[in-house]
Amino acid sequence: MASGTTFALQAVPAHTDGPASAAQVALLASEAAVQKRTADLEARFGDPWDTANPLGHGPILAADAKGRLQAAAEDLLDDFRLNAEFVPAALGGRLVRADTLARILRPVFRRDQSLGVGYGVFSLLAGASVWAGGSAEQQRWAADLLLGGGRLAVSYRELAHGNAFLRDEFRLTQGGKGLVLNGTKRVIINADRAQGLVVVCRSSDEPGSQAHSTLLLDRGRLPAGRVKDLAPYPMVGMRGCRMTGLAFDDCPVPADGLLGAVGGGVELALKSFAFTRSVLPAMVLAGGDTALRTALRFAEQRGVGGRPLPRNPQARRTLAGAFTDLLICDSLSLAAMRAAGHHRGITGVYAAATKYLLPILLNDAVHELSVLLGSSIYVRDGEFGIFQKHVRDLPVTSLGHAGAAAALSTISPQLPALARRCWQPAGAGDTGDPSLFALRQDQPALAFSRLETSPDSDVLCAELLAAAGFLEEHPDLEFTAVLQPLVRLLTAELRRLRAACTTLAPLSRHCLANPQTYALADRYTLLLAAAACLGVWRHQQGGPDVFLARSGWLVSALLRICTRLGIGPLPAGAPAPEAQVFAELLRRHHQPSSFDLYDSPLAAAG
């Protein structure tokens, strides 16, 4: 910031005890501290199945029907100071790592995805741009705003195949007296109640990657009459979220309202996406937990198709399959989030893969579960009414095709170089990175300014190859007779992918823009998911997470991934692994504990 200019953001009262020391930072993200904060939030919300709980499923559904968030739930999150989780510890908040942040938000997303998104996750997404590209003053202002209970909203720019969330574009031009902002955007979450606005706008008519800039605006300092809120946008899901829009009409923008350099909008977005694209799906998958729990509860009480669960192998298979899908999702997002902390060059690719694949797996899983509930999927209240809410909310959090297209835009251009340099035993460069899968282990604090978008190695594909070797060397492990052929199928698929991607004409958008490339990118994300599962399993051997160290879930996960890849022939002999997964699912259901990698205790009726 040039000296002598007045900083345009009005000071917000600081609610901070000052930046944390290195020791305090380490403590904030320690396994014990994360478990404590997660348990605290879980306990404050209480048992959602308890019909007397004012924050339970019944009141959540009632608020959703009215298109509102529950005021009491927002108060609870205020009281918990959830916003502090979105602010880096160096700025006085509690944000240290992506993976621990996602875990802390899961109690919120398990109950109500609208609450998670509508209360504040978009403050986090907006904040990521500020932490990654803002000046010290901008970071201080945004941190103080969030720590004081305020909100940030973010408006991303138009993408090639945008939708109502992304389509309209703001324009920044140089007027006589300085920068001027124009344009309308129909859907911006929390636009009407956020004091801080992160706005990505077109700042040049030139094609290419330097035509956009990012602004950080203080809503309170914008001249009245130059910015207008638009009416709420009606949605099928996430009805409780405030989805309003903004219209700027020749709105003057202070010169120091720029976040980063003019023309740096795309680069900054890619940097912040390397964080947001893995952390948000990692929270959203907790909605799948509730959908599965509801289906299981239903099947236990009423049976499926007239047959009780213990005598219904088809229903058990469906339930175990959905649990497996949640574990696949969590494994991939874990690797992506921990790659961010290690400043791996490939972080942006893994985050995009997470953003692409998780919505697909979660949507398919809840639809498979819907078969178990039968006509009860239409119930919008009572014990099972929460199921249809999660089914409706899931597609919205993923932005549909626009979200997938944006993720593929990040993966596709990198495929040729990854194929040539990384996807072979000799060229992998390393044997994977155990720290990516160490779900409870400490990790350096995430430095947003160092988020990487240029891959130098592909540790997940290296893990796939290393795990194949590991299995050959340990033929005595559980279910190896099934695991070995499955992993051979996957490594063969990686070879095919490599052959196909090396022939893609590199370095040209027009040559890449082809369904064949997108299909290869889709296959690559499935291989990454398989590699992540293998990594979690392999590096949990001898560790405290006994279920993850056993092979049942891994067999189930790899079978499901191979089916999606359409590769085979698949080895027979899955009933025993499946029974292991189902037994664990039942144990966690009755405990109760979470259907993810962490097996976290859930609030039960006292």
Next chain:
Amino acid sequence: MSTAVAAAAVLPAPSALAVLSEPVLVTPAGPWDTVRRELAEHASVVLYARLGDWLPESRPQEQDSAADAEADSALAPLLGRDFERYRGMTNQDVRARFLASRLLLKYAAGAVLEARPADIDLAYKPGGRPYLRGCDQVDISLSHTADLLVVGVTRRGWIGVDAELESRRLEGSAVERQICTPHETELISRIEQRRRNSTLVRLWTLKEAYSKAIGQGLRFRFTEFGFAPGARRMQVLRPDGTPGAGDEWSFRTWTVAGDYTVSVALFDFGFGDTADIAAQTMLDEGMVDALLREARRAENHRRTTG
């Protein structure tokens, strides 16, 4: 631009299917422009085809295996990963229908995405539902019965289509009990005898279309949800006749090619219209250019230092 205009441009039309045009008859030669136009205007389109139009010209029995191999070498790149499955099929009827329906799906997808049919990766969900891998800007659904192939394409959400011979005997069959909810049985008992069977066929196709749209095929039991035969606006009902799914679902039924009942079910995500679905414009220019520039820089760096 006024707000009202902007809003109208993105709000999903409440009765998208009410204006959906009649199914379009297609052969490998098209008319693909019509298909693209229908999809642009109505967000969804239903295509139908004659089996014979989509089979490679039949060869006399005595032709040698060299000709077979030649035909196979042309089909292999077009069928992609389905080729192995196709080659393993022994029943000639099943084989022909499999081939024709895959070709139809690939041509239709290629036409709407403006890409070569061979570049389309036709994939299957774990439950068997076909989809276009990596191209979720459109959803597809396939049905075939006797001589008819039907494909649904939408750019709004999920689609399911189903076709049955109108003359198929359902009334009084064992199937009838598995199709109807108590509410439907009650409604059907009230309509005149001669219309009962066609009403059942219509119900059956609606139910198939709906369960295909949610990716469950016959796994979702047909007695768990229903419709009100004869209602002006079709909607999913619970077994007792009370409302089930909401307005995000719409349905339509036609008589096609004289003998067939064809139904379509459509789920609208509510994201509004993305009229442009071409594969060429799918990648974001700014993002891809930034990454390609970075890749070039890294490559040059490696060359100069390596």
